[in-house]
Amino acid sequence: MNALLREQLSESGLVVLENAAGDTATVSLFGAQVLSWTTANGGEQLYCSSLATIANGQAIRGGIPVCFPQFSGFGPLPKHGIVRTVVWEVATPVKSGKNVDVASVTFSLKDNAATRALWPHAFLLHLDVTLSENSLDIGLRVENTGHGDVDFAAALHTYLAAADVRKATVTSLAGQTYIDTTQQPHATCVQTDAALTIPAEVDYIYYDAPQQLTLHHKDTPRLQLAIAGFKDTVIWNPGPAKVKTLVDMTDCDWVNMLCIEAAQFQHPVRLAPGGQWSGNQHLTAI
């Protein structure tokens, strides 16, 4: 995390988890966003931009933003919804320390006047962050606390660190249908290659995606993702041209990251009053 962002977040707060294995996770209450996950042997596993800032109410570029109740620009709300730019609360005592095998903390967010002004629904969100040796589990729970049905999309927009994304591959997606949103109009495609490569911009939404994916660096497995609850997967990298339009990333930074996002997008969730939904993403560094 860059020094300016650390200073900006010091007011809303940061929670640091550590476990007996020597792994750590740093989470910002602004957005309940995990910004760093380090493993004792592998170092930093997430990408967070050196230019990330929350100035002008913007979302933090990196870590694991929570998207709710809208995915990306698909709808009338601000991009990726309304919860990545508000301050959440710590809902449970923080379990962390060198004598703790599994460190954890839960954050919560209730609807308030600001969220209702944009999206007129009552809700309660929980984000569970669990740090075990070499693995990080992020669980999103949604409850409809209002009196009418609620429809929503959601995603855990995970920015993974890449040594060089041009040498990275993602496996388990062969034969899957995806929407290529880099094309206008968006194109429906089927992945024929056994491994997805990222030579330039990629912005693909895989519908009903496999629940297990592997990120490789130069053919060596580096990270496994196990996803539950979220039915879709989004793979995003801005590539060398679009990155120049992003004010909070340096021009060369596109090679250092790859977003693999657990998403519920194709079929929005409908919750009746009192209804609950949950989804989670379990990351294991290899």
Ligand code: BG6
């Ligand atoms: C991805 C979308 O999830 O997020 C992309 O598929 C989008 O289209 C990207 O550009 C980043 O969005 P933002 O709002 O954080 O710049």
